[in-house]
Amino acid sequence: MVSLEHNLNSELDINEEESRDQRILDHEVAKELESQSSQPVAQTQSKKKHQIPKMYGVYLLNSLTKEQCFYVGSTPDPVRRLRQHNGELKCGGAYRTKKQGFRPWRIIFYVYGFPSKISALQFEHAWQHAYQTRHIAVEKRLNPGKRSTGSGTSLHGKLANCRLLLASDFFRRLGLSVVMFNEKVYNAWLKNRYNISIPADIRVDVMLKTEDLDDVVIRGGNYKQLRDFMSSAIEVIDKYISKCETVYDGGKTLQECLICKTSVGVVDNIKVLCICTFKDCDAVYHMDCLAKKFLSDAGEESQTLPRSGKCVKCQKVNSWNLLMRGTTYMQNKYSKKE
Secondary structure, rough: HHHHHHHHHHHHHHHHHHHHHHHHHHHHHHHHHHHHHHOHHHHHHOOOOOOOOOEEEEEEEOOOOOOOOOOOOOOOHHHHHHHHHOOOOOOOOOOOHHOOOOEEEEEEEEEOOOHHHHHHHHHHHHHHOOOOOOOOOOOOOOOOOOOHHHHHHOHHHHHHHHHHHOOOOOOHOOOOEEEOOHHHHHHHHHOOOOOOOOOOOOOEEEOOOOOOOHHHHHHHHHHHHHHHHHOOOOOOOHHHHHHHHHHHHHHHHEEEEEOOOOEEEEOOHHEEEEEOOOOOOOOOOEEEHHHHHHHHHOOOOOOOOOEEEOOOOOOOOOEHHHHHHHHHHHHHHHHOOO
């Protein structure tokens, strides 16, 4: 009887936590949508256009004291978020990760490159509720219709559900990337126990453990790894943005789309400036011209969002995700000046 009562109480705790997770997600999405659309048109036109964040990702936490315990969350700043989970920072963290005996935590896996906070929250929620998310077909789910128990809560199950989401119709088009911070996780990823394929253009990196004083002072977290990753990932974006500014030259030089041969600026919505991501190529396009070419080359004319494609000039494959980061940055910086 005691065992049954304990199980019922555990069930209630889990249901309450999942309900709280859903309320938090709904609140965050509502806030984001309100900030983008609640103002009158005349006011929103004078505001900045949406700019893709340099970093926003969904992470997988693993307890060092309970190796089979995991937690999925999202953040633009993995280092700060991990410090919150480990109790180093008073504000933040999560109810589940504060439980006695679970700390310290480490981030072992990170999916990044989301074009907005909303898309990251959608991925986070889908990963947390892989047994019922609309992003995974019922016949492909590890535990269709059941709460995440058994295979869904193991490391192999977590990685399998992530693979299913990365291969889903919606998320596969976002140009997401994956980084792992643990050899055990990488080996499990390679083993791919459930034999789930992901799109070939998804970048997968591994950063093995490195130590520094902060790992000792702040008990547990792999902070050096996360800082090194953040630095290298953001450096790629910063270099591309710097190149965009050089090529565009503040609008002083007339730019022409290599596809339609007409002028290019930074304010004309879908006719906006797009610049090849490779440093030795100065090819310039209209966003819609390049999107149509990429989709046509890939035989995906029915889609609206390309994933990648070859530059007409240098013939190197450009990531649409990175192209859009440069485009939205240029729009925000120069649109008021034109």
